[in-house]
Amino acid sequence: MSSRSLITIQRLHKVYFLGATKVHALRGLNLEIKRNEYVAIMGPSGSGKSTLMNIIGCLDVPTDGNYWLNDQDVSSLNDDELAHIRNKEIGFVFQTFNLLPRATALHNVELPLVYNGTTAKDRKVHAASALEIVGLADRMDHRPNELSGGQRQRVAIARALVNKPSIILADEPTGNLDSKTGVEIMEIFADLHGQGNTIILVTHERDIALHAQRIIHIKDGFVEKIETVS
Amino acid sequence: MGEYFRLAVDALRTNRLRSILTIAGIFVAVTTIIIILTCIESLNNYVETEFSEIGSSTIYINKFPWVITDNFFEYRNRPAIKLREYEALKEDNTYTRFVSPLAVYERQISYKNEVVDGVSIIGVNRHYAEIGGISADHGRWFTEHEVDSRRYVCVLGASVVEALFRNADPLGKRIKIDGFPYRVIGVLEKRGTSFGFDQDRQIIVPYTAMRNFAYSWRGIQVAMLPERPEDAEAMKEEARGILRTVRKVRPGDKDNFAINQQDMLLDFYKQATGGLYLVLLVIAGVSLVVGGIGIMNIMLVSVTERTKEIGIRKAVGATRKSILRQILSETLLISSIGGILGMIAGVLVGWLILNWAFSLSAQVTPSIVLVGYGFSALVGLVSGMYPAYRAANLHPIEALRYE
Numbered sequence: 001m002s003s004r005s006l007i008t009i010q011r012l013h014k015v016y017f018l019g020a021t022k023v024h025a026l027r028g029l030n031l032e033i034k035r036n037e038y039v040a041i042m043g044p045s046g047s048g049k050s051t052l053m054n055i056i057g058c059l060d061v062p063t064d065g066n067y068w069l070n071d072q073d074v075s076s077l078n079d080d081e082l083a084h085i086r087n088k089e090i091g092f093v094f095q096t097f098n099l100l101p102r103a104t105a106l107h108n109v110e111l112p113l114v115y116n117g118t119t120a121k122d123r124k125v126h127a128a129s130a131l132e133i134v135g136l137a138d139r140m141d142h143r144p145n146e147l148s149g150g151q152r153q154r155v156a157i158a159r160a161l162v163n164k165p166s167i168i169l170a171d172e173p174t175g176n177l178d179s180k181t182g183v184e185i186m187e188i189f190a191d192l193h194g195q196g197n198t199i200i201l202v203t204h205e206r207d208i209a210l211h212a213q214r215i216i217h218i219k220d221g222f223v224e225k226i227e228t229v230s
Numbered sequence: 231m232g233e234y235f236r237l238a239v240d241a242l243r244t245n246r247l248r249s250i251l252t253i254a255g256i257f258v259a260v261t262t263i264i265i266i267l268t269c270i271e272s273l274n275n276y277v278e279t280e281f282s283e284i285g286s287s288t289i290y291i292n293k294f295p296w297v298i299t300d301n302f303f304e305y306r307n308r309p310a311i312k313l314r315e316y317e318a319l320k321e322d323n324t325y326t327r328f329v330s331p332l333a334v335y336e337r338q339i340s341y342k343n344e345v346v347d348g349v350s351i352i353g354v355n356r357h358y359a360e361i362g363g364i365s366a367d368h369g370r371w372f373t374e375h376e377v378d379s380r381r382y383v384c385v386l387g388a389s390v391v392e393a394l395f396r397n398a399d400p401l402g403k404r405i406k407i408d409g410f411p412y413r414v415i416g417v418l419e420k421r422g423t424s425f426g427f428d429q430d431r432q433i434i435v436p437y438t439a440m441r442n443f444a445y446s447w448r449g450i451q452v453a454m455l456p457e458r459p460e461d462a463e464a465m466k467e468e469a470r471g472i473l474r475t476v477r478k479v480r481p482g483d484k485d486n487f488a489i490n491q492q493d494m495l496l497d498f499y500k501q502a503t504g505g506l507y508l509v510l511l512v513i514a515g516v517s518l519v520v521g522g523i524g525i526m527n528i529m530l531v532s533v534t535e536r537t538k539e540i541g542i543r544k545a546v547g548a549t550r551k552s553i554l555r556q557i558l559s560e561t562l563l564i565s566s567i568g569g570i571l572g573m574i575a576g577v578l579v580g581w582l583i584l585n586w587a588f589s590l591s592a593q594v595t596p597s598i599v600l601v602g603y604g605f606s607a608l609v610g611l612v613s614g615m616y617p618a619y620r621a622a623n624l625h626p627i628e629a630l631r632y633e
Contacts, residue, residue, distance in 0.1 A: 059545065059626045080549040087547020098542045098630060102244060114233055115547040159546065 005068075006166060006198055007033040007056065012065035014051050014221075025051040027221035028065065033200065035166075038193045040201040040209035043218035050171075052218060053202045057090050057169045058082045070166055087115050091160025095172035097152045099144040099159075105131060106140040109158045116163065130158040134188060150181035157188055161197075168192060171202045186211050234559040241532070241560050249564065252528045255521035256568025256606055257575070263514040264576020264602045265583065270507050272584050272593040277499050280424045284492040287462040288361060290332070291319070291452040291469060295488035297498040308486045309477070310449025318476045325456050325465040328357035331437045332451040337408040339433065341394040349390060351407055353437035353450075361455045364434075366416030369401045377436040385416040389430035407433065462491075518605060521568065522613035525561050529617035533557065540621050541629025550622040557618035558611060565610025566603075573602045 014026040025048040033039050043049040054060040055067060058074055067075040074085055099108045109127035131140055134154040144152050153173060160168050174182030190211060193199050201212055209215045210229055217224040242249040294305050316331045333353040339346050356374050359365055372383050391400050400414045412435060421429040456465040466489055473487055540553060581592040
């Protein structure tokens with residue numbers, strides 16, 4: 001295993017335009033995240049944390065600066081190369097779940113495998129075992145509207161896991177859930193971390209952020225401070 | 231590919247009515263195209279088959295050309311073709327294998343109490359059997375001697391036999407043509423109808439036995455078959471020379487007779503119908519374009535509706551190419567279903583039209599089916615291109631945010 005960090009971010013800038021307004025969302029941000037770390041990214045709205053998450057998740061590219069993921073410089077890849085990286089290295093968990101409404105739980109979890117050429121048979125096997133990990137083995141044939149919020153988020157977590165990514169990137173994963181269900185979901189993340197996964201949690205709730213080993217506070221496009229959770 | 235097909239089927243099922251209406255657009259267009267192609271192909275085939283009975287290398291010398299596209303009155307004052315011109319053609323030719331006069335009149339015929347009006351009486355010599363490709367399949371054809379000695383004998387067409395004799399054997403019986411008695415020596419092989427004409431409603435007699443028909447001034451035709459098919463042109467030129475000499479046409483003057491051949495009819499048919507067929511196909515093509523616009527319209531709506539889905543797919547690793555494929559599979563499926571149903575309907579309707587309106591059998595060639603399917607698939611691809619491009623180029627973040 002390489003001693004280098006899983007994620008190395010140097011002097012990251014992101015500038016975009018909202019209509020005629022120029023927004024400088026990231027202003028030379030530096031960050032390192034090691035393999036099998038559990039990190040929370042916190043910050044008020046407008047701090048640039050969503051922009052940072054999009055770049056870490058390879059949904060967007062920086063205007064300037066470098067981003068190495070797994071020793072690969074991904075800051076200047078084109079759309080299709082980024083799509084491959086997302087498919088291979090990143091598992092997303094969104095606040096609004098983002099499941100395909102017409103597809104069954106099993107099918108939703110299969111989705112990342114569709115885009116890396118896994119055969120239909122293997123897809124089913126992998127997706128089923130990912131659903132088992134999140135405790136939904138008995139809900140595979142249910143569609144999202146037949147599942148509770150917590151169950152939907154578990155399906156999303158199974159989808160994030162199924163490709164065995166380098167990072168699980170969770171954006172306010174408990175934001176749409178009641179606190180009891182939120183706790184259950186956070187337990188799943190703790191388990192996944194225990195099994196060796198790297199987890200990056202984006203949140204504005206301190207209670208949630210405290211589940212992580214480190215909390216990275218973002219403000220005005222910089223890392224304001226890094227807090228180690230005891 | 232199976233995955234994309236499954237996705238496309240799912241998408242069509244989700245918006246059932248919308249899919250059916252979009253498919254209907256392509257269906258109607260392809261049906262129209264296949265009907266038109268089937269009818270054109272079948273009619274062309276029929277016409278070519280019928281014309282080929284004339285014999286491709288046989289020439290006919292007439293007063294009028296078969297196809298007159300300019301002023302008819304230019305031809306009206308020409309002298310009729312006379313028997314002495316036939317005789318000259320018979321004497322002086324070198325490339326001709328057979329030559330026969332051909333005099334056609336409609337007359338009343340009778341046998342005992344049975345009377346039939348408007349039967350074609352055709353006067354020819356013995357060689358017309360070879361030139362016209364006809365033969366007696368009961369009894370016999372007439373001999374050279376019977377022609378030379380002006381015997382009143384006749385060979386009957388099958389419809390004439392039926393009308394006069396029912397099921398009795400006509401051989402040896404005497405029928406009356408225009409009041410004169412002729413002895414039946416043969417019955418022609420059945421030929422059926424051509425362009426609605428009953429080709430069996432005719433009687434063939436030696437041309438010498440037609441003196442009382444006054445053909446000497448009404449004029450005749452001359453039919454000529456070359457020694458070998460490749461001699462046809464030489465035979466035509468020679469016949470032209472002979473006729474000009476006999477008729478004393480001065481050098482530089484136009485021919486005052488017509489040399490007709492099967493390909494003139496075919497050329498005329500193609501000329502007359504080609505433009506019409508093209509217009510029909512263009513109209514059908516326009517309806518296919520309209521169908522294609524329908525697909526594009528629906529797919530643009532569908533892509534917008536599925537912005538979020540596309541965002542999710544992109545987030546988990548769908549490339550531009552896979553999104554393109556997903557949308558194109560859908561449009562291809564729509565156009566293929568429309569295309570295949572349209573082909574089936576087109577062939578069926580074409581078959582019905584041909585059968586009822588023209589009493590023809592439909593010719594469905596693989597090329598028609600391929601053209602029909604090919605065009606619908608092409609329309610599916612082309613109309614899917616822009617919506618697919620739009621979907622593929624959606625930015626994942628914006629697509630995910632779309633509500």
